[in-house]
Amino acid sequence: MNTTDPKKKALIESMQGGLIVSCQVQHDDPIYTPDMAVKMAEAAQWGGAVGIRANSPEQIKAIKDAVPDLPMIGLWKVWHDDTDVFITPTMKEAHAIWDAGAEIIALDCTAQKTHEGTTAWDLMPQVKKEIPEAIIFADVSNYEEARHAVEMGADIVAPTLYGYTKATASIEEPDLRGFAKICRDFGNDAYIMMEGHIYSPEDAMKVIYLGAYAVIVGSAITRPHLTTKRFTDLLNRYQGNWRDSEKAKH
Numbered sequence: 001m002n003t004t005d006p007k008k009k010a011l012i013e014s015m016q017g018g019l020i021v022s023c024q025v026q027h028d029d030p031i032y033t034p035d036m037a038v039k040m041a042e043a044a045q046w047g048g049a050v051g052i053r054a055n056s057p058e059q060i061k062a063i064k065d066a067v068p069d070l071p072m073i074g075l076w077k078v079w080h081d082d083t084d085v086f087i088t089p090t091m092k093e094a095h096a097i098w099d100a101g102a103e104i105i106a107l108d109c110t111a112q113k114t115h116e117g118t119t120a121w122d123l124m125p126q127v128k129k130e131i132p133e134a135i136i137f138a139d140v141s142n143y144e145e146a147r148h149a150v151e152m153g154a155d156i157v158a159p160t161l162y163g164y165t166k167a168t169a170s171i172e173e174p175d176l177r178g179f180a181k182i183c184r185d186f187g188n189d190a191y192i193m194m195e196g197h198i199y200s201p202e203d204a205m206k207v208i209y210l211g212a213y214a215v216i217v218g219s220a221i222t223r224p225h226l227t228t229k230r231f232t233d234l235l236n237r238y239q240g241n242w243r244d245s246e247k248a249k250h
Contacts (some may be wrong), residue, residue: 001192003155005007008135011071012155012191013102015195015214018050019204020073020193022218023063026250030225037201040222041067043160053195053216057100073137073216074102074200080115081248084165089114094127098134105131109138111160121145124152139195141165143178143185143248150186157186158216164247173197174245176210183211199230 003009021044037059041052045067053073060074074097075176079086087108088094094105105127138149139160145171148159159179163171174197183192187200194207195216204215218231219226229242 002189003135006135008155012213014133015050015071017049017208018214019045020051020053020071020214021049021221022053022195022216022217023222024055024059024218025222028250031223035062036055036177037068038062041070045070045220051216053106054102055154057096059096060100061104071104072102073104073106074098074100075106075137077141081249083113083115085112085120087113087125087161089120090116090123091126091130094123094131094134098131101250102134104135104137104156106137106139106160108161109152109154109157110141110145110165111148112165120151121148122153124149124250127151128153137193138190141168143182146182146186146192150190154190156191156193156213157182158193160216162196174203174207176206178219179212180210187211189215207228218219 004225016093023025023037023040025032025150032184041206043062051071052063055075055077064072075088076097077094078089083210085108087106097105109124110120112120114120135155138154139148140146144155162168162175186192193214194212198204198215198217199220205213226246229245233240233242
């Protein structure tokens with residue numbers, strides 16, 4: 001069932017029905033400056049966002065200092081050539097983003113193998129044991145992984161990694177039918193949020209209608225170079241795929 005911890009419950013429920021903005025910038029992005037993620041978060045707060053999702057201890061701390069009142073979903077992306085698991089892959093990253101100020105820790109909770117040779121979702125019990133105060137946000141790619149994450153005690157579940165696993169690598173649009181089933185089947189056991197492939201306010205309203213507790217949007221708001229590429233790919237008759245840039249390792 002949904003968490004009964006009053007502090008966790010209050011923080012999660014403060015985001016109900018709202019927009020969480022993913023404020024991330026990589027050093028090789030054309031928009032990178034040292035304070036860009038902070039400016040994104042300040043703009044998100046100004047625009048009415050109910051939460052922030054951010055990457056790396058450095059950016060999480062800087063955003064939390066500037067926008068302390070918004071809940072923070074923290075993650076740390078670490079890429080390796082031998083795996084597609086890159087979101088908070090070990091306890092080292094989990095501890096670092098918790099220490100940086102994230103109240104919510106996002107983990108890869110897919111069935112993929114990690115660089116260390118484990119299954120990605122096996123990290124969740126360890127995080128829950130070592131950082132029991134943290135709210136766990138399970139990033140999954142399909143229904144079965146969502147079910148497994150709920151059974152393992154994830155507080156929040158979202159299909160963030162739909163499109164980032166080998167089985168789903170070719171997709172561009174959200175699986176709305178599959179998401180609705182996740183909401184119906186698991187909505188009483190965890191907070192189901194939507195992240196991934198949401199490009200307009202109308203898209204956001206669709207998933208709220210389908211049962212999303214809140215909606216996380218990143219690239220469509222905070223990464224104008226990728227928004228531009230979505231347009232130019234279409235204008236060039238899809239000779240390329242803008243998502244190759246979105247999924248690039250940094």
